[in-house]
Amino acid sequence: MSHILVTGSTAGIGAEIAAELTRQGHRVVRHARDESRAARTRAAYGGEVVVGDLASLDSTRAMADALRGLDPFDVVVHNAGWSSRDSTRPVTVDGLERTFQVNALSAYLLTALLPLPARLVYVSSDSITRATLRLDDLQHERSWTADAAYADSKLALTALAFAVSRRYPKLLCNAVHPGWVRTQMSGDEAPLDVAEGAATPVWLATSTAPDAMVTGAFFHDRRQVRLNPQAYDHQLQDALVERCAALSGVPLPPADA
Template sequence: MSSVLVTGSTDGIGAEIAAELARRGHHVVRHGRRRPDPRGVGDFVVGDLASLAATRAMAAALPAVDVVIHNAGWAPRGDERPVTADGIEETFQVNVVAPYLLTALAPPSARLVFVSSDAIARAKLDVDDLQLARSWTADAAYANSKLALTALAFALARRRPDLRCNAVHPGWIRTKMSDYSAPFGVARGAETPVWLATSFQPAAVATGTFFHDRREVRLNEQAYDPAVQEAVVRHCAVLTGIDV
């Protein structure tokens, strides 16, 4: 059985991913911004992904695992562009920079699963303005951050052929991010991420691919463009001072 880190696993899809992996006998390391009631939680790591310092500290505290599921995500609300104490647009920091930094600093694993979204189908990255300083809206910030995350996953797959990296759209799932208005429950959202984390069939799960409902899909060609991938990596490297 594998050991798996699931970021953002105190509620929603992440909590169900962690629970399903545990039910299957895998060792799960859960993550959240705050430590919950310790009863029945098992291994747990704390880290605020909207802070570079907290993300670095989290990476230093992580045990070695076989698989990392980058599930934690954030969607802005309202009309004001949010900026963290690090001077980074918050959606981009949580959804892109934090997974980048954890990948760079945490003990190496053999498989990475990046929880993306079908919102990338409507996204368009300007490699000179990845944080949308000139044209920010809440919807564009979320969609573009998930496209940048997907490009990051594919950049890692291309740069490191020894590491299997995949992105996944979990579906429109009832969580607090969707205001619980979506048609599907968290079990449906967890199904494909769990499958990607535990499948040992390389022919079925090739690295550098995007999945929904266990089927490979292509939702935005920018994610597959090496120039876009490298632009995302370079921007994250500048923001963090670390190159993957």
């Protein structure tokens, strides 16, 4: 039995990832944005729920503090994500673009603050095929659209996953596109249900099959795929890590951690 954290796990793909891991007998800690969502999640699923607003650096740090008070995690699934439905660039309490902060920077910060697990799974998106990572404008201060912000944030998340895999080669650290899944974010026109979307993240979190026992790869439907060459650029990965460290005020643990 593994001890597993799944962020963004009150609804959608994250809720199903947590549910399937629980069905498999693992001890799962869910994550909710606020106390009201946490209460509903405890009532619906039981178990442990940690609260943290990933659009706030202070709240994310407090969440990490609470998680460090629990038993160390064997696996962390960074599933939390956000996409704007407005045409106005959203800004958080920290003065950062919300899509980037929730989808990428918060995963960096939690990775930096939590003890390193044996496996890390970063839930990305095939939207990275149309993304461009611009380190001089990570937060789209010069131009902003919801679609570009989402795609670019997921490319940043993927590049971070690969940077982490290089920094800590003893871990299994991968990114995954779950597919176009029917959720509140994607809408009813998506072809896949949440169980299909959760299947590969769960597999990466738990399987001992040779195909899953790798690191630094991007998966879809349990197969490795390559969707954007920028994600594999080591120099860009390292520069992105430095930028995230500066924005969050927290460096990654030493490479021998």
